Amino acid sequence: MRKIVLAIDSFKGSLTSAEAEAAALEGIRRVYPQAEIVCIPIADGGEGMLEALSALRAQEVRLRVQGPLDEKVKARYLISSDGQTAYIEMASASGLPLVPENQRNPLLTTTRGTGELMRDALNRGCNHMVIGLGGSATNDGGMGMLSALGIRFLDRQGQELEGRGCDMEETDRIDTSFAHPALKTVRCTAACDVRNPFYGPEGAAYIFSPQKGASPDEVQQLDKGLRHLAELYRQTTGHDIATLPGAGAAGGLGGALAAFLNAALRPGISLLLEANGFRDKIKGADLIITGEGRADRQTTMGKVPAGVLNESRQTGIPVVLIAGQVADKEILRSAGFSQVYDTTPPDMPISTAMQKDVAQTNISRTIEDLLK
Known part of the structure; x- marks a missing residue:
């Protein structure tokens, strides 16, 4: 083989996308030492999105912003080389791993930090924002994000609300008179891998x-708040996002972006592949190898390997799928993967297989065996 492309998602809990691809590269080199190997770090728009965009050579911006609760957190985003596009991973500022397990409560968490990243990008002159919506700790309907952009949420007494999950039901009026002026012209694209309504x-x-972290009673309270907020959003912007597919992403952040920034909600994997120039990079390839930690019938429903397969379908290049664990092999093959391989030996405990060095060895061995 002359050219092999690697586009492998992270093996969650074990390896990043880049680490998984480095292990695969090692296996390829043992069989085809002279082959051209193209590594495309990849993600689905959630955690890991910024790493997957590393090939863009974008400028990294680091900020201290409000975390999901009250504490400040260190967050970052990227600006394209032409200074026009900001790539923002909402999990960097408002992600679930930022909240200790015993403090998780979506009535109290906020997307304000994500809004602070967006505000900084707008202040730097970015006119397009690509926002990854995965991995949130929040269910505030995007109130926190909008508050950071100058949009005020007022209760019945005219007092401004902070923009947390518990504030949704308390909102009586939305004041956009202090909104960041760039909101009228900025183009926004949200990487959204769920189709759930608001x-x-x-x-x-x-x-x-x-x-x-929500209890059954809190789930009902949050849903009532989202229902109330959707109507206020419609009255304020004219956009009815109640049943919009993807509006429920990141606790309603998708709906807020669609209502106030007219955001296009697109599958994260297609956005990432497009940004990384995937179609150009696979030209002339003999084989594409994709993968994830666990593959089953859900893989075909918008996950990274399915996105890689769909983008490659017109080229005729065979796409091989590897995963730490595999179920529903026949369904995966019928979806279009030329081969499907489980990297974990059948007698190996999962706890062992998830150790980083073991996972890397298993991937290298699997790749070597499949190429032989």
């Missing part, structure tokens, strides 16, 4: 807030 049985609160 509220309801399949909405942000019911589907995602329990994993962020």
Whole structure:
């Protein structure tokens, strides 16, 4: 083989995308030492998005912003080389790992830090923002983010609310008179890998807030708040985001971006592949290898390997899928993957397989065996 492309997602809990690809590269070199190997670090728009964009040689901006609770956190985003596009990973400022397990409560968390990153990018002259919506600790309907951009949420007494999950029901009026002026012209694209609506049985609160610490009663309270907020958003902007697919992403942040910034909600993997120039990089390739920590029928529903497969479909280049664990092999093959490989030996405990050095060895060995 003359050219092999690696576009492997992180093996969550074990390896980053770059680490998984480095292990695969080692396996390729043992069989085809002269082959051209193209590594494309990849992610789905959530955590790891900025690392996946490392090939862009963008400027990194580091800030201290408000975290999901009251404390300040160190966050970062990227600005493209032409200074026009900001790449923001909301998990950097408002992500679940930033909140200790015993303090997780989406009634109290806020997306304000994400808004502070956006405000800084606007102040630097960026006119396009790409925002990854995965991995949030929040369910504030985007109130915190909008507050950081100058939009005021007022209760019945005219007092300004902070923009936390518990503030959604308390909001009586939205004041946009102090909104950042660039909001009228900025173009916004949200990397969004869920199709959930803003509220309801399949909405942000019911589907995602329990994993962020919400009790059953709190889930109902949050859903009522989102329902109330959706109507206020419609009255304020004219955009009805209640049933918009993806509006429930990141606790309703997707809906807020769509309502106030007219954001396009796009699958994260397609955005990342486009930004990384995937179609140009795979030209002339003999093989594409993609993968993730666990592959099953859910893989075909918008995950990274499915995105790689879809982008490659018209080229005729075979796409091989590797994963630490594999289920539903026949479904995966019928989806279009030329081969599907489990990197973990059948007699190896999962706890062992997830150790970094073991996971890397397993990937290298698997790649070497499949190429032979």
